[in-house]
Amino acid sequence: MNLKNLHSVFFLGIGGIGMSAIARWFNHIGVPVYGYDKTPSPLTETLSEEGMEIVYTDEVESLPEAFKASGADKLIVWTPAVPQSSNLYKFFGNNGFVIKKRAAVLGLITRNMESVAIAGTHGKTTTSSMVAHLLKHSGHNTAAFLGGLTQNYKNNLILHDEGSAESPVVVVEADEFDRSFLHLHPDLSIVTSIDPDHLDIYGDAEQLKEGFASFIRLTHPDGKLIIHQDAYQKISHADLGAAKVYQYSLNSGNIHADNIKVGTGTFSFDYVAEDIRIDGLELSVPGFHNIENALAAIAVAVNYGLSKEAIIEGIATYKGVKRRFxxxxxxxxxxxxxxxxxxxxxxxxxxxxxxxxxxxxxxxxxxxxxxxxxxxxxxxxxxxxxxxxxxxxxxxxxxxxxxxxxxxxxxxxxxxxxxxxxxxxxxxxxxxxxxxxxxxxxxxxxxxxxxxxxxxxxxxxxxxxx
Known part of the structure; x- marks a missing residue:
């Protein structure tokens, strides 16, 4: 499916933070966007202001005329947060519409772009937004699909410069829910944590670990895996694939922090890796866990050749994600x-x-x-x-x-x-x-x-x- 040849797209659950980022991408490239959500929210109101047509009634009668009949140039994007018992889902399913999960569409959008994918049962949204900000702030041609609204860009979608001679890097938050992250093919992966979660989907902690192992194996063989030390210990070394592995944590690993100082508004620290040390970093989004998130993000910045000065400035100007500390x-x-x-x-x-x-x-x-x-x-x-x-x-x-x-x-x-x-x-x-x-x-x-x-x-x- 060539997504750029679509006539229109309908999102079932458009108010979800991941769904709304993809809806914004289609809207940006000029594809008319429609959607359904259960209740209005500040996010859906913003999407409406951006030109998307949203309904809040789960009835076929509420659909725009364009989606009362199927066509090869129409796409339904669905999130499992909307049950299959939904009247709209059943209508689309029974009438020949192409229905794809959000994760599959995200995989299609990013498949021809160099990508950095950040996974983890917690920490992935902040780390993703940090990676995106460090690259974007330094002038690197960067796009990002995020699971939260960044305070720096007031958005969960960051668009790359299509006119740039530099090939873009796309930063993708890789969601483990419903095994969504298995639709991605990253060149560089981060895994922040593999603590048991979503056991309604995976059944038990072992199956969750296998899900993450499958994600890790999707990393390009010539790429890199930056993984938290605790997560590394939960994955069999046979599951790590061919990518080069870097472990990080607050106090140990290939990448760690030094000279941590706690303030009421900031946490300061030094970044220590095997081949580089960056002193005097100051993070205005507090938290020991956010220092760890920053370590992983800085490792990506180093990989893409950012200078120490650009990294120090990028960390200092990072404002965080809405509803994260x-x-x-x-x-x-x-x-x-x-x-x-x-x-x-x-x-x-x-x-x-x-x-x-x-x-x-x-x-x-x-x-x-x-x-x-x-x-x-x-x-x-x-x-x-x-x-x-x-x-x-x-x-x-x-x-x-x-x-x-x-x-x-x-x-x-x-x-x-x-x-x-x-x-x-x-x-x-x-x-x-x-x-x-x-x-x-x-x-x-x-x-x-x-x-x-x-x-x-x-x-x-x-x-x-x-």
């Missing part, structure tokens, strides 16, 4: 930070960094569990990680694509949480709960619709009620 507001009474963490290891890394930054303050963590299956599978890990906070407030589980599972609730996490203060609170009552308890450092955590609470909390703080 995002400082929302602060005053003399309260500090408020929002984060997308939804896996126990992510929460652990996030809260340990928060405690290091504010050692003399009490931390209140508001957490919305994401998915019933994930809550069930990692209940003990969630409780242990959340216990790093001084106060834990749990919201109800966000179901996403799932139906409820009997006995799986946020309350089941409470007994193992060792924090001195812990409770489950309705979303509607959260503001009054916070006003009553006066947090010093407040963090909201989760991948569901907890982001809808960020603006109300910010408004409450700025109205001096904190």
């Amino acid at each position: 995002e400082k929302i507001c602060t005053n003399e009474r309260i500090i408020y930070i929002d984060d997308y963490a939804h896996h126990p290891e992510e929460i652990k890394a996030f809260l340990l960094s928060i405690k290091a930054m504010y050692p003399d303050k009490k931390v209140t963590a508001v957490f919305q569990p994401h998915l019933f299956t994930r809550t069930r599978d990692f209940a003990e890990g969630f409780s242990e990680s959340l216990s790093i906070a001084d106060t834990v407030v749990l919201l109800d589980i966000y179901p996403a694509r799932e139906l409820p599972i009997e006995g799986i609730t946020s309350e089941m996490l409470l007994p193992r949480i060792t924090s001195p203060n812990k409770s489950v609170v309705d979303k509607e009552k959260l503001l009054s709960h916070l006003e009553q308890h006066k947090p010093e450092v407040l963090v909201t955590i989760g991948a569901g619709d907890i982001d809808r609470l960020v603006k109300p909390i910010e408004k409450w703080i700025k109205n001096d009620k904190a």
Whole structure:
């Protein structure tokens, strides 16, 4: 299929962060874009403003005329986040439309471009955006399909310069969900982590490891694999393929950090590799885990020949990704930070960094569990990680694509949480709960619709009620 010869494209689940990046790419090259999503969001509203036509009713009658009959020049892009029981999915499937998963379309878009693919059960969005920024900021001809909105570019799609004499490099966030990353063929791969997740898809941790091993084997034989030391230890050496392997971690490996200094707004460090050392790096997106993400990103920058000066400037000017360690507001009474963490290891890394930054303050963590299956599978890990906070407030589980599972609730996490203060609170009552308890450092955590609470909390703080 020649994607550039399409008459139009319809996205089932256009409001997803990965789907919207591909929708923007088609819109950019002049292919009319239509889509469906369950509910409006700031992202879908932005897509509409960019010229895409979006419906919010799962009924055939809501479709634009162009998609009431199939044709070889029409494409349906589908994400499994929209169930196959959807009326629109069934209509397209029963009427001869070409339906491709988002990951397959991303593979088609990038198949003839040199690519850097970043995979991992956590850390991939920040690392992808760091790689893209380092290359783009230095003037390297770069495109990127990201799983978050970068603060530098206010977008999840970065476009390369088609008029440049320099061949572009495309940075791709490689999603392990539904084995999507197996549609890619990277020249250089990063694996940030292989912690158990998406067990509703993989079944168990061993199958997840095999999924990552299959992704690693897709790396070009003459390419490079930059892999976190913990992830490296989980993969059989026979599964690493022919690519040259570099291990990284905070304190050891072929690539590691030195002279780490923690500030309230920045983390500084030196980059140490076998053939290069870069001193005096300053990262304004805090977190020990973000230093590790930066190590992998810098390794890619070194691979593409960026100077030390360009790398230092690129790291210093990197602003992060929306909802990744995002400082929302602060005053003399309260500090408020929002984060997308939804896996126990992510929460652990996030809260340990928060405690290091504010050692003399009490931390209140508001957490919305994401998915019933994930809550069930990692209940003990969630409780242990959340216990790093001084106060834990749990919201109800966000179901996403799932139906409820009997006995799986946020309350089941409470007994193992060792924090001195812990409770489950309705979303509607959260503001009054916070006003009553006066947090010093407040963090909201989760991948569901907890982001809808960020603006109300910010408004409450700025109205001096904190």
